[in-house]
Amino acid sequence: MHDTFQLIAVGFAHAFTLPNIIAMIAGTSIGIIIGALPGMSATTGMALLLPVTFNIPVECGLLMLAGVYCGAVYGGSISAILVGIPGTAASIPTAFDGFPMAKDGRAREALLFALYASAVGGVASALVLMFLTPVIGRFALKFGPPEMFAVGIWGMFMVSSVVGKDVIKGLIMATIGLIVSTVGADPVNGVPRMIFDNVNFIGGIEFVSLVLGTLALPRVLEMVETLRTEKVFYKALVSRKWYLKPGELFRHWANIVRSTIIGLIVGIAPAAGPTIAAIISYNQAKQSSKYPDKFGTGIADGVVASETANNASTGGDMVLTLALGVPGSAACAVFMGALIIKGLQPGPQLMRNNPIPVYTFFAGFLLVNILFFIIGHFFIQAGGQVVRTPLQILAPCILVFCVLGAYASSNSLINVNIMVISGLAAYFLGKLRFPMPPFILGLILGPLIEANFWASLLISYNDYLIFFKRPLAAGFMILAILTLIAPTVHGWMKAKKSRTA
């Protein structure tokens, strides 16, 4: 323990050098901007900056990438709140309440709650990374295919919180999302499904194109609806807040603590990541709230739950990468590439063989989460100008960024066409009151559920009860069942109470 504190002290001493501080500030700022651009994820940002790290010292490079990662996960909330288009998939639930707040003239309030919640979650995950990496590494090994399948099912049963008022239509969209996720090679034998001899779809339909198409383009068309009419898209800003008072944030302490814990646990699960953490946390916040019906109408609780969890999961992602050499997400895979290029082999021996760079990284990861909290205040003031931009300029600019995002994800214009087609379909279905969030949920969780289902049967020799025989998997399955029946039980108890009253 004494050695750990000594190493942490050395890590901070190394992190607090001028080149490293400049790298962290640059990485964080670039990360926030990239995260705020629809279609540009943390992975894209880190991949674009990876060549820059070749010519700078190893600690500088790693801290810059950490800044991009954490900045981008937070930055996704900016466009989610201001224009209702999540900059990253992890901010999808943030848009449910953040965007209505922005339309109501409370954009700055929403952005501030997102920033403070993200900072709390990020700092918590940095502390866990710093002190508990070896312990969590051993815990993470317990996550096998049955556990991942159970996490996926738990996430899928969250659909009840995003279906909206028309349950059948919500379930239809969730099912369509799951179906679309099966397009391409099947996870067991690699047999192509539903691609109709088009080799472009052998790897499936590009996720970024579908997210931009179903969430962003309908938003653009909604802005077009209000052009040349008396209809107002954004109400005037009601306040010019620069910061949140402590009391305003502490009012949400239970939500923050719960969301942090959810983010930390889900972040440790391989391939779960910030997106699933945010979805699960949003649903739990809604179920625990005294006013669940208000979620989705523009309350801070939804923003706080989503942003705390997605930033709290970043540390867990890194634990897997550093301690086990297993990237927890695509962004961590890029980070692992940077480690290997610099001659550091991720895995159980990393901390033993290279303690100084590792603990410098841990210290820097904490500093980066504090940095984006400071830098974020400036972006909030700049971001507030977005809602004042005339829609005739804003709508086409958003379209351009969406096209770039869809194209840049795999340098293919086919994804742009997919985005446009799915966008027009989503707009039309949205008018018929088919909600899009369940579709996205199905799209994200489909591959996780299917691949891990077959892998579980393979390792258990076709034992379908494997999901209840392993304790961790059984725990998640029970949580999933409780999540599914909780709204029904809650409604029944409420009806019983009103009958007796």
Added chain:
Amino acid sequence: MDRITGMIFILLSCFLLWSLRTLSFEAAAFPVVLFSILILLSLFLIFGHWRGRYTFENARHVAVGALVMIVYGLMIPVTGFPITTGVMLWGSMWLGGYKGYWYKLPLLAALLAGCIYWVFFILLGVPEP
């Protein structure tokens, strides 16, 4: 509209189910189960209660907006990103009713297109389409 949508979902599901008929059990199992669920839910949609009217506001402008999106996506490989984006921005702002001096629109469109081009293709090194 709900009934028509439900029927379209059922027809698409049947067509795609038919396309899966030659696949192995592991490859077809998940999609078959999901299509079955979709058909069942679509039947609920068809035979369920009619829930009021659906309105499409400002349909003409939305149709023009959709056309702009489609043409923009198709023209990028033909005329290149900077020119297509500049023309699209100029045209969209004009169609949207942006008010100002006649030279403001093309200048603003060129400036925006130029900045976006420089940031993405020069600074970040994204390959041009």
